[in-house]
Amino acid sequence: MDEDLSINSEHDDAEVTVHIAGEIDLSNIARVLAAGREALAATDRQLLVLDLRAVTFIDSAGVGALVKVAKAAQAEQRSTRVLVRAPSVVRTFTLMGLMRAWDVRAEPAVA
Secondary structure (H helix, E strand, O other): OHHHEEEEEEEOOOEEEEEEEEEEOHHHHHHHHHHHHHHHHHOOOOEEEEEEEEEEEEOHHHHHHHHHHHHHHHHOOOEEEEEEOOHHHHHHHHHOOHHHHOEEEEOOOOO
């Protein structure tokens, strides 16, 4: 559900980071897309970091939204890095081949 999603962004000298927390699914992909595009428009930093360490669930529509954001960054010749933690998100990224296709950094889940 959309109210279960939190998005904010920040940037420093090296990168722009979009922090996403909660569940990414069909109901909120428009917000994910908008946040990614706004972060890219707000700065010329060469690295876009999608921080999904607080994401607990992502469906195929959510992955599709992230692919669109990454392609928008690539079109501007920027790199994208994705940070993940939740086992279900790591599993989704692994099954979809994104762990090898993207610069994905998986951190151990916090017990």
